[in-house]
Amino acid sequence: MLQTVVIYRSTSGFTKKYAEWIAKECNADIYDAKEFSVQQLSDYSTIIFGGSLHAVGINGIKLVKQNLPKLTDKKIVVFAVGLHRQKKVFSVK
Numbered sequence: 001m002l003q004t005v006v007i008y009r010s011t012s013g014f015t016k017k018y019a020e021w022i023a024k025e026c027n028a029d030i031y032d033a034k035e036f037s038v039q040q041l042s043d044y045s046t047i048i049f050g051g052s053l054h055a056v057g058i059n060g061i062k063l064v065k066q067n068l069p070k071l072t073d074k075k076i077v078v079f080a081v082g083l084h085r086q087k088k089v090f091s092v093k
């Protein structure tokens with residue numbers, strides 16, 4: 001059965017920690033983006049991507065942006081971890 005995967009990109013471990021909490025709550029598989037192969041996307045119906053805020057965007061979001069054609073039939077959730085409250089809403093398109 002297709003299920004949920006949490007994929008994260010984390011430099012110092014903060015985003016990883018949030019990803020672990022989310023994966024546990026969602027009973028989802030979890031991968032560091034560096035160890036996740038794009039071919040694995042077909043194994044999942046819901047993709048949750050997390051990265052840290054880096055001024056101009058979300059660290060590692062290109063994994064989602066570059067693979068949007070492969071994600072049209074999936075639910076996509078993006079979360080970001082940062083130091084400050086953000087009023088900006090980022091678009092992946």
Ligand SMILES: Cc1cc2nc3c(=O)[nH]c(=O)nc-3n(C[C@H](O)[C@H](O)[C@H](O)COP(=O)(O)O)c2cc1C
Binds near residue numbers: 056
């Ligand atoms: C170059 C750089 C730019 C950053 N820009 C932002 C920002 O615009 N907004 C924010 O809230 N945090 C910003 N941060 C803080 C990181 O998002 C924050 O430390 C985050 O927890 C790092 O998570 P990670 O270690 O899991 O990658 C920035 C950090 C760095 C190193």
